[in-house]
Amino acid sequence: MSNADDTREDGAVALRAALVALRATGIHRADRFSQVLLDTLNISDSDSAARTRELVRRSLLSCTDRLNDRPRKAFLEAAGFRRDAPPTRGARLQATADLFGVSQRTAYRMVDDAIDTLVSMLLSNQERCVLQDVDYVFAGARCRVDMSGPKPAVVMERTITARSEGIDHTDERIGFPRLAGEHLGLRALEGCSIGDLKFVAPGTWALRLLLPKKLHPGEQHSFAFSVILPDHASLDPLVGFLPHTATYDAEVELLFGESRPNALQQFVSTPPLEPEAHVPPEQWSQPVARRHLFRFDQMQPGLCYGVRWRW
Incomplete structure:
Protein backbone atom coordinates (compact mmCIF):
# COMPACT_ATOMS: atom_id res chain seq x y z
CA MET A 1 0.00 0.00 0.00
CA SER A 2 1.34 3.45 -0.93
CA ASN A 3 1.78 6.36 1.45
CA ALA A 4 -1.18 8.08 -0.24
CA ASP A 5 -3.37 5.06 0.46
CA ASP A 6 -2.18 4.98 4.07
CA THR A 7 -2.99 8.67 4.47
CA ARG A 8 -6.44 8.27 2.98
CA GLU A 9 -7.19 5.28 5.18
CA ASP A 10 -6.03 7.15 8.28
CA GLY A 11 -8.21 10.09 7.27
CA ALA A 12 -11.23 7.84 6.81
CA VAL A 13 -10.69 6.25 10.25
CA ALA A 14 -10.36 9.66 11.90
CA LEU A 15 -13.40 11.06 10.11
CA ARG A 16 -15.48 8.03 11.02
CA ALA A 17 -14.45 8.41 14.66
CA ALA A 18 -15.53 12.07 14.53
CA LEU A 19 -18.97 11.15 13.23
CA VAL A 20 -19.34 8.36 15.79
CA ALA A 21 -18.47 10.86 18.54
CA LEU A 22 -21.03 13.28 17.14
CA ARG A 23 -23.67 10.54 17.19
CA ALA A 24 -22.86 9.88 20.85
CA THR A 25 -23.04 13.56 21.87
CA GLY A 26 -25.82 14.79 19.61
CA ILE A 27 -25.41 17.71 17.25
CA HIS A 28 -27.27 20.22 19.45
CA ARG A 29 -25.25 19.32 22.55
CA ALA A 30 -21.81 19.27 20.92
CA ASP A 31 -19.48 22.11 21.93
CA ARG A 32 -16.28 20.80 20.31
CA PHE A 33 -15.65 19.10 17.00
CA SER A 34 -12.79 17.02 15.67
CA GLN A 35 -10.33 19.03 13.60
CA VAL A 36 -10.49 16.41 10.86
CA LEU A 37 -14.26 16.92 10.59
CA LEU A 38 -13.89 20.71 10.45
CA ASP A 39 -11.13 20.45 7.84
CA THR A 40 -13.19 18.05 5.72
CA LEU A 41 -16.18 20.40 5.84
CA ASN A 42 -13.97 23.48 5.19
CA ILE A 43 -15.10 25.08 8.45
CA SER A 44 -12.78 27.39 10.39
CA ASP A 45 -12.29 26.74 14.10
CA SER A 46 -12.04 30.49 14.78
CA ASP A 47 -15.81 31.02 15.11
CA SER A 48 -17.78 30.73 18.32
CA ALA A 49 -18.91 27.29 19.45
CA ALA A 50 -22.51 28.08 18.52
CA ARG A 51 -21.58 29.31 15.04
CA THR A 52 -19.30 26.32 14.41
CA ARG A 53 -22.03 23.93 15.53
CA GLU A 54 -24.52 25.54 13.15
CA LEU A 55 -22.07 25.32 10.23
CA VAL A 56 -21.39 21.65 10.97
CA ARG A 57 -25.12 20.98 11.25
CA ARG A 58 -25.88 22.57 7.90
CA SER A 59 -22.93 20.92 6.19
CA LEU A 60 -23.90 17.46 7.37
CA LEU A 61 -27.53 18.06 6.43
CA SER A 62 -26.25 18.97 2.98
CA CYS A 63 -24.31 15.73 2.76
CA THR A 64 -27.17 13.52 4.01
CA ASP A 65 -29.33 14.73 1.12
CA ARG A 66 -27.46 12.19 -1.00
CA LEU A 67 -28.17 9.23 1.28
CA ASN A 68 -31.04 6.85 0.65
CA ASP A 69 -34.12 7.52 2.75
CA ARG A 70 -33.66 4.95 5.54
CA PRO A 71 -29.96 5.57 6.31
CA ARG A 72 -30.53 9.32 6.10
CA LYS A 73 -33.35 9.19 8.64
CA ALA A 74 -31.42 6.78 10.87
CA PHE A 75 -28.33 9.00 11.07
CA LEU A 76 -30.28 12.21 11.63
CA GLU A 77 -32.41 10.64 14.38
CA ALA A 78 -29.50 8.98 16.18
CA ALA A 79 -27.34 12.12 15.98
CA GLY A 80 -30.15 14.29 17.37
CA PHE A 81 -30.75 16.69 14.48
CA ARG A 82 -34.32 17.35 15.67
CA ARG A 83 -34.59 20.25 18.09
CA ASP A 84 -36.72 18.05 20.36
CA ALA A 85 -34.44 15.01 20.07
CA PRO A 86 -33.82 13.03 23.29
CA PRO A 87 -30.73 14.29 25.15
CA THR A 88 -29.00 10.92 25.67
CA ARG A 89 -27.38 8.57 23.17
CA GLY A 90 -29.40 5.59 24.38
CA ALA A 91 -32.71 7.42 24.12
CA ARG A 92 -31.89 8.60 20.59
CA LEU A 93 -30.96 5.07 19.56
CA GLN A 94 -34.27 3.83 20.92
CA ALA A 95 -36.06 6.61 19.03
CA THR A 96 -34.28 5.44 15.87
CA ALA A 97 -35.36 1.85 16.52
CA ASP A 98 -38.95 2.99 17.13
CA LEU A 99 -38.90 5.03 13.92
CA PHE A 100 -38.29 1.91 11.85
CA GLY A 101 -39.92 -0.69 14.09
CA VAL A 102 -36.65 -2.59 14.60
CA SER A 103 -34.43 -3.62 17.51
CA GLN A 104 -31.77 -1.32 18.94
CA ARG A 105 -29.11 -3.62 17.52
CA THR A 106 -30.54 -3.29 14.02
CA ALA A 107 -30.91 0.47 14.45
CA TYR A 108 -27.27 0.71 15.56
CA ARG A 109 -26.16 -1.19 12.48
CA MET A 110 -28.25 1.09 10.23
CA VAL A 111 -26.61 4.18 11.72
CA ASP A 112 -23.15 2.62 11.40
CA ASP A 113 -23.78 1.89 7.72
CA ALA A 114 -24.97 5.47 7.19
CA ILE A 115 -21.78 6.80 8.81
CA ASP A 116 -19.65 4.65 6.52
CA THR A 117 -21.44 6.06 3.48
CA LEU A 118 -21.10 9.62 4.78
CA VAL A 119 -17.37 9.15 5.23
CA SER A 120 -17.00 7.99 1.64
CA MET A 121 -19.07 10.89 0.35
CA LEU A 122 -17.20 13.50 2.38
CA LEU A 123 -13.82 12.22 1.30
CA SER A 124 -14.85 12.14 -2.36
CA ASN A 125 -16.08 15.79 -2.18
CA GLN A 126 -19.53 14.90 -3.53
CA GLU A 127 -21.23 17.43 -1.29
CA ARG A 128 -18.94 20.41 -1.92
CA CYS A 129 -21.05 21.96 -4.68
CA VAL A 130 -24.27 21.89 -2.64
CA LEU A 131 -25.50 25.13 -1.12
CA GLN A 132 -25.61 24.96 2.68
CA ASP A 133 -27.07 28.31 3.69
CA VAL A 134 -30.64 27.64 2.54
CA ASP A 135 -33.86 26.68 4.32
Missing part, protein backbone atom coordinates in the same frame (compact mmCIF):
# COMPACT_ATOMS: atom_id res chain seq x y z
CA TYR A 136 -34.58 23.69 2.11
CA VAL A 137 -33.35 21.93 -1.02
CA PHE A 138 -35.17 19.92 -3.64
CA ALA A 139 -34.24 16.26 -3.30
CA GLY A 140 -36.27 15.60 -6.43
CA ALA A 141 -38.19 17.52 -9.08
CA ARG A 142 -40.33 16.17 -11.89
CA CYS A 143 -42.19 17.95 -14.68
CA ARG A 144 -44.69 15.95 -16.72
CA VAL A 145 -46.20 17.62 -19.80
CA ASP A 146 -49.12 15.82 -21.43
CA MET A 147 -49.83 17.22 -24.91
CA SER A 148 -51.99 14.33 -26.08
CA GLY A 149 -55.29 16.17 -25.57
CA PRO A 150 -56.70 19.53 -26.67
CA LYS A 151 -55.58 21.19 -23.41
CA PRO A 152 -51.95 20.57 -22.38
CA ALA A 153 -51.56 19.49 -18.75
CA VAL A 154 -48.36 20.26 -16.85
CA VAL A 155 -47.87 18.32 -13.60
CA MET A 156 -45.03 19.34 -11.30
CA GLU A 157 -43.89 17.03 -8.51
CA ARG A 158 -41.41 18.05 -5.82
CA THR A 159 -39.62 16.43 -2.87
CA ILE A 160 -37.89 18.85 -0.51
CA THR A 161 -35.48 18.30 2.36
CA ALA A 162 -35.72 20.83 5.19
CA ARG A 163 -32.47 22.40 6.34
CA SER A 164 -34.02 24.80 8.88
CA GLU A 165 -36.55 24.19 11.63
CA GLY A 166 -40.27 24.72 10.97
CA ILE A 167 -40.36 24.91 7.16
CA ASP A 168 -44.05 25.01 6.24
CA HIS A 169 -44.16 26.40 2.68
CA THR A 170 -42.22 26.69 -0.57
CA ASP A 171 -42.08 29.54 -3.07
CA GLU A 172 -41.85 29.09 -6.83
CA ARG A 173 -42.09 31.10 -10.02
CA ILE A 174 -43.98 29.64 -12.95
CA GLY A 175 -43.53 30.89 -16.50
CA PHE A 176 -45.71 30.34 -19.58
CA PRO A 177 -44.63 33.19 -21.88
CA ARG A 178 -47.28 32.45 -24.51
CA LEU A 179 -50.19 32.31 -22.07
CA ALA A 180 -52.29 35.46 -22.43
CA GLY A 181 -53.99 37.16 -19.50
CA GLU A 182 -53.52 36.91 -15.76
CA HIS A 183 -55.44 33.69 -15.09
CA LEU A 184 -53.48 30.50 -14.42
CA GLY A 185 -55.31 27.16 -14.29
CA LEU A 186 -53.47 26.03 -11.17
CA ARG A 187 -54.51 23.18 -8.86
CA ALA A 188 -52.82 21.57 -5.84
CA LEU A 189 -52.84 17.78 -6.29
CA GLU A 190 -51.31 16.26 -3.16
CA GLY A 191 -49.14 17.14 -0.19
CA CYS A 192 -49.78 20.89 -0.39
CA SER A 193 -52.36 23.64 -0.74
CA ILE A 194 -52.21 26.94 -2.59
CA GLY A 195 -51.35 29.75 -0.20
CA ASP A 196 -50.84 32.60 -2.64
CA LEU A 197 -50.69 33.12 -6.39
CA LYS A 198 -49.60 36.45 -7.82
CA PHE A 199 -49.42 37.64 -11.42
CA VAL A 200 -45.93 39.15 -11.64
CA ALA A 201 -45.54 39.99 -15.34
CA PRO A 202 -46.96 38.74 -18.65
CA GLY A 203 -46.50 34.98 -18.61
CA THR A 204 -45.04 34.86 -15.07
CA TRP A 205 -46.63 34.01 -11.70
CA ALA A 206 -45.27 33.79 -8.15
CA LEU A 207 -46.65 30.83 -6.23
CA ARG A 208 -46.57 29.97 -2.53
CA LEU A 209 -47.47 26.38 -1.63
CA LEU A 210 -48.40 25.56 1.96
CA LEU A 211 -47.31 22.24 3.44
CA PRO A 212 -49.60 20.26 5.77
CA LYS A 213 -47.10 20.37 8.67
CA LYS A 214 -43.88 22.03 9.74
CA LEU A 215 -40.76 20.08 8.83
CA HIS A 216 -37.80 19.31 11.06
CA PRO A 217 -34.26 19.66 9.65
CA GLY A 218 -33.49 16.66 7.47
CA GLU A 219 -37.17 15.73 7.08
CA GLN A 220 -38.44 15.22 3.55
CA HIS A 221 -41.85 15.95 2.08
CA SER A 222 -43.32 15.30 -1.38
CA PHE A 223 -46.07 17.30 -3.06
CA ALA A 224 -47.51 17.95 -6.50
CA PHE A 225 -49.50 20.60 -8.37
CA SER A 226 -50.68 21.08 -11.93
CA VAL A 227 -51.46 23.71 -14.54
CA ILE A 228 -54.03 23.15 -17.30
CA LEU A 229 -53.44 25.37 -20.32
CA PRO A 230 -56.38 26.49 -22.52
CA ASP A 231 -54.78 25.34 -25.80
CA HIS A 232 -51.52 24.23 -27.41
CA ALA A 233 -50.73 27.77 -28.55
CA SER A 234 -50.27 28.71 -24.86
CA LEU A 235 -47.32 26.35 -24.41
CA ASP A 236 -43.80 27.24 -25.52
CA PRO A 237 -41.95 24.42 -27.32
CA LEU A 238 -39.80 24.25 -24.20
CA VAL A 239 -40.13 23.11 -20.57
CA GLY A 240 -37.54 23.15 -17.84
CA PHE A 241 -36.24 24.22 -14.47
CA LEU A 242 -34.52 27.34 -13.18
CA PRO A 243 -33.59 26.09 -9.68
CA HIS A 244 -33.01 28.50 -6.82
CA THR A 245 -31.58 25.74 -4.61
CA ALA A 246 -29.57 22.61 -5.35
CA THR A 247 -31.81 19.90 -6.82
CA TYR A 248 -31.19 16.19 -7.22
CA ASP A 249 -32.78 13.60 -9.50
CA ALA A 250 -34.79 15.92 -11.77
CA GLU A 251 -36.89 14.57 -14.64
CA VAL A 252 -38.86 15.94 -17.57
CA GLU A 253 -41.45 13.66 -19.14
CA LEU A 254 -43.14 14.57 -22.43
CA LEU A 255 -46.26 12.87 -23.75
CA PHE A 256 -47.34 13.67 -27.32
CA GLY A 257 -50.52 12.79 -29.18
CA GLU A 258 -50.96 12.09 -32.87
CA SER A 259 -49.13 15.30 -33.71
CA ARG A 260 -45.46 15.10 -32.77
CA PRO A 261 -42.55 17.52 -33.18
CA ASN A 262 -39.79 16.89 -35.67
CA ALA A 263 -36.96 16.86 -33.10
CA LEU A 264 -36.08 17.24 -29.40
CA GLN A 265 -33.06 18.55 -27.51
CA GLN A 266 -32.12 18.22 -23.85
CA PHE A 267 -30.08 21.21 -22.64
CA VAL A 268 -28.26 22.89 -19.77
CA SER A 269 -27.57 26.59 -20.32
CA THR A 270 -27.35 30.01 -18.74
CA PRO A 271 -30.59 32.01 -18.47
CA PRO A 272 -32.85 32.96 -20.07
CA LEU A 273 -34.69 29.95 -21.46
CA GLU A 274 -34.92 30.46 -25.22
CA PRO A 275 -37.07 28.15 -27.37
CA GLU A 276 -35.60 29.63 -30.55
CA ALA A 277 -31.95 29.43 -29.46
CA HIS A 278 -29.60 28.21 -32.16
CA VAL A 279 -28.90 24.51 -31.70
CA PRO A 280 -26.50 22.59 -33.97
CA PRO A 281 -28.39 19.97 -36.03
CA GLU A 282 -26.44 17.09 -34.46
CA GLN A 283 -27.80 17.98 -31.00
CA TRP A 284 -31.43 17.36 -31.98
CA SER A 285 -32.90 13.91 -31.30
CA GLN A 286 -34.85 12.35 -34.17
CA PRO A 287 -37.31 10.75 -34.66
CA VAL A 288 -39.72 11.69 -31.88
CA ALA A 289 -41.72 8.98 -30.11
CA ARG A 290 -45.01 9.34 -28.24
CA ARG A 291 -43.26 9.43 -24.83
CA HIS A 292 -39.85 10.77 -23.82
CA LEU A 293 -38.16 10.88 -20.41
CA PHE A 294 -35.14 13.11 -19.68
CA ARG A 295 -33.07 13.04 -16.49
CA PHE A 296 -30.80 15.58 -14.78
CA ASP A 297 -28.71 14.01 -12.00
CA GLN A 298 -28.01 17.26 -10.19
CA MET A 299 -29.08 20.83 -10.88
CA GLN A 300 -27.42 23.94 -9.49
CA PRO A 301 -28.71 27.51 -9.09
CA GLY A 302 -27.81 29.90 -11.88
CA LEU A 303 -28.40 27.50 -14.76
CA CYS A 304 -31.42 26.46 -16.83
CA TYR A 305 -32.21 22.78 -17.35
CA GLY A 306 -34.82 21.51 -19.75
CA VAL A 307 -35.99 20.19 -23.12
CA ARG A 308 -36.74 22.04 -26.39
CA TRP A 309 -38.63 20.73 -29.39
CA ARG A 310 -39.43 22.01 -32.85
CA TRP A 311 -42.44 21.28 -35.02
